[in-house]
Amino acid sequence: MPARIPILNKSPFAIDPRPLREMGSAHAGLLSVSRALRSLHLGGLVEANLALKSRQRGFTEGQMVESLVLLQVLGGDCPEDISMLAEDPCLVRGLGYTPPKASAVRSFLNRFYDEDLAALRPPREQQKSFIVPSSAAQQGLNRVLAGMVGRIAALLKKHGQEQKIATVDQDATIIESHKKSALFHYENGRGYQPMVALWSEVDLALASEWSRQEASDIDCPQDSPQGRSAGDGTSQFRDGNVPAKQSPLSCAQMAFAALPAGIKERYFRGDSACHENELTAWLSDPARSLEPGGRIGFCVSAVMEKSLAAAVQEVKEADWKTYGTEADGTLRQWAEVAFVPAQSYESKASVPLRYVGLRLLKAQGVLFADGSDRKHYAVLTNLDWEGGRLLNWHREKAGTIEHTHDEIKNALGGGHMPSQKLAVNAAWFTLSLLAYNTTSAIKSLCLEGEERTARLKRFRLLVVAIAGRMSRSECKLRLRFHAGPKAIGRILQIWKVFELPTQATAFS
Numbered sequence: 001m002p003a004r005i006p007i008l009n010k011s012p013f014a015i016d017p018r019p020l021r022e023m024g025s026a027h028a029g030l031l032s033v034s035r036a037l038r039s040l041h042l043g044g045l046v047e048a049n050l051a052l053k054s055r056q057r058g059f060t061e062g063q064m065v066e067s068l069v070l071l072q073v074l075g076g077d078c079p080e081d082i083s084m085l086a087e088d089p090c091l092v093r094g095l096g097y098t099p100p101k102a103s104a105v106r107s108f109l110n111r112f113y114d115e116d117l118a119a120l121r122p123p124r125e126q127q128k129s130f131i132v133p134s135s136a137a138q139q140g141l142n143r144v145l146a147g148m149v150g151r152i153a154a155l156l157k158k159h160g161q162e163q164k165i166a167t168v169d170q171d172a173t174i175i176e177s178h179k180k181s182a183l184f185h186y187e188n189g190r191g192y193q194p195m196v197a198l199w200s201e202v203d204l205a206l207a208s209e210w211s212r213q214e215a216s217d218i219d220c221p222q223d224s225p226q227g228r229s230a231g232d233g234t235s236q237f238r239d240g241n242v243p244a245k246q247s248p249l250s251c252a253q254m255a256f257a258a259l260p261a262g263i264k265e266r267y268f269r270g271d272s273a274c275h276e277n278e279l280t281a282w283l284s285d286p287a288r289s290l291e292p293g294g295r296i297g298f299c300v301s302a303v304m305e306k307s308l309a310a311a312v313q314e315v316k317e318a319d320w321k322t323y324g325t326e327a328d329g330t331l332r333q334w335a336e337v338a339f340v341p342a343q344s345y346e347s348k349a350s351v352p353l354r355y356v357g358l359r360l361l362k363a364q365g366v367l368f369a370d371g372s373d374r375k376h377y378a379v380l381t382n383l384d385w386e387g388g389r390l391l392n393w394h395r396e397k398a399g400t401i402e403h404t405h406d407e408i409k410n411a412l413g414g415g416h417m418p419s420q421k422l423a424v425n426a427a428w429f430t431l432s433l434l435a436y437n438t439t440s441a442i443k444s445l446c447l448e449g450e451e452r453t454a455r456l457k458r459f460r461l462l463v464v465a466i467a468g469r470m471s472r473s474e475c476k477l478r479l480r481f482h483a484g485p486k487a488i489g490r491i492l493q494i495w496k497v498f499e500l501p502t503q504a505t506a507f508s
Contacts, residue, residue: 025090028468028481032494033073034095036442037066039498040155045147049140052111059100064108065144065431067099072435074464077413079105090470094479109418112137112427129246135423141430146258148434149204152441153260156202159445159497163201166293167267168255169401170197170248170274175409175429181420192417194429195248196408197255200269200400203440205408205433206255249279261292268298269397275303275380284353284382299394302355302378311339312357312376320359323388329363334387337378353380356387408432411456446493463490477503 043062050061059067071082085091085099092098100108114135121132134142153163172195182190197206252268259266268274268283280300282288289295302308315335324332337355358377367373379394409415414432417425439459443452451462467482481488 023089023093023470024467025088025469026467027074027084027088027464028090028094028470028479029464029466029487029491030070030074030091031094031468031479032463032491033438033442034066034070035500036438036494036498037069039500040148040151040438040441042066042069042144042148045144049143049147050137051140052108052137059097059104059108061108063097064100064105065141065434066095068105068428068431069435069438071099072413072432073439073460075411075460077416079109079418090468090479093470093477106418109424109427110421112141113421113423118422131247132422134426138423138426138430141427142254145430145434145437146206148437149199149206149258150260152204152437153202153262155441155445155497157262161444162262164262164264165201165267166259166263166265167200167269168197168206168252168259169200169397170195170252170255170268170270171397171401171405172196172273173405173409175415175417177417179417179420181422182417192422192425194426195251196401196404196433197251198401198404199255199259200396202444203400203404204437205404206258247278248274248276249282252279252283256293256296259293263293266293266296268296268300269394270298270300271397272301272303274300280353280380297381297383299379299381299383299390301394302380304376304378307341308337308339308355308378309376311337311355312359312378315357320361321387323391329366331359331361331363332388332391333359333361334391335359336387339378353382354384355380356390358391404436407456408436412436442494445497446490462487463494466491 042065043060046062046065047060050065052061067082067085071085074081074084076082076084080102082099082102082105085095086101112135114137117133117135156163172193174189175192175194176189177191179190182192198204199206248270252274256266266288270279274280280298283296283298286295304312315337319335320333321335322331322333326332335357337357339355356379358379360375360377362368362373368375379391381390383390385393408429412432412435414429418428419425439456442463443454443459447454447462451458454462466487468479469482470477470479472478481491
């Protein structure tokens with residue numbers, strides 16, 4: 001009698017190398033993301049704003065954009081990963097078309113490159129950092145992104161989640177790259193440094209490169225703009241050697257232009273890269289109060305140049321007010337700082353800005369790594385809030401835009417650049433933002449409890465990685481999932497919220 005092999009020392013089955021011919025998929029839940037995109041009329045937005053095809057045959061721009069968004073939601077981070085979609089018979093049948101091959105994807109992305117605009121870059125010996133203007137195709141794709149934001153906002157309103165407040169959090173991030181065309185950044189590596197603005201209340205990335213009137217037209221949930229021009233917007237996807245403090249105003253203007261109608265209060269938060277004269281002057285300009293949404297209340301980290309640092313340290317001890325204590329006992333304190341910059345760029349009509357100091361004070365006998373028991377910082381603001389409330393509110397930015405950067409670069413394809421051409425990489429990054437916004441909308445509208453804040457890794461487990469099989473029975477095409485009631489319930493909720501006509505009769 002043969003010896004019994006312990007269960008953990010053997011596989012109780014053999015592999016049958018013959019592929020199953022039925023229309024099954026390990027990622028059938030991805031079709032619910034496709035439904036969300038189509039319910040938001042992605043195809044119409046793309047058709048109206050992105051005319052790249054020169055021939056009638058082949059894939060439409062809408063099919064290309066949908067395929068690439070779905071690819072990134074699935075976890076692909078380069079064009080070659082598109083085979084994960086094209087080789088899945090269930091997804092192919094559910095989409096109604098076979099997704100393009102990698103060569104077709106790269107050809108599509110290359111159409112975002114404009115050689116004439118790339119030639120505007122001056123020689124490095126004349127100007128090291130240069131922001132290449134957006135191509136017409138880039139601007140069109142950004143209009144698609146902003147149009148999707150407007151339609152998601154309309155859907156939130158329909159389901160009782162109307163937003164009256166918009167806080168824009170802006171920050172740049174570094175994408176490491178070893179491509180020859182990638183330039184050196186301030187952390188001594190090579191890569192790119194895109195700037196992103198986030199609508200923090202609804203966790204949606206904002207982007208626009210056109211006037212407010214055009215943005216408001218795009219926001220209509222059913223109608224798309226026809227024949228509108230994006231203008232000569234500046235690309236917010238930048239070379240690695242472009243500092244974050246170079247022209248942050250254009251990104252902020254794009255973000256506020258992309259906000260939908262109905263916003264009653266507007267705010268802005270940024271780090272020290274946003275402590276830039278043109279940006280703060282625009283944010284605090286009284287003309288903002290005449291715009292839809294009213295004045296913009298802002299708070300940005302102040303650059304601690306010598307005169308400001310001296311003014312913070314001269315604050316009297318009695319003026320420091322404790323508003324919080326960290327886990328290690330460090331006190332968080334604030335105080336008003338009497339400081340006027342040596343050079344003022346404020347207009348006569350503008351309201352003087354306010355500096356609020358922040359002091360981190362260690363408990364007695366405990367020191368920072370540099371041997372001091374305190375550190376000083378400051379913020380610049382036009383808000384009259386109590387200092388503790390202001391600093392806590394400004395600190396919340398670390399949990400919004402930085403989280404978005406992490407997800408886009410590490411969970412989506414935004415951290416892997418597919419080309420040596422800057423414009424192609426910019427388009428790929430914008431598609432990552434589209435994927436991020438789509439999953440964010442699904443979480444906000446269809447998931448419950450802590451699932452609403454799930455990171456993309458968990459989102460894939462909850463929604464995408466659900467096995468299913470497409471079958472035809474009684475002249476009806478049906479998708480059946482191999483999952484528990486809770487998982488299927490999430491899919492049904494997505495089907496309910498993101499309404500879409502279907503040729504199939506409802507299953508009963």
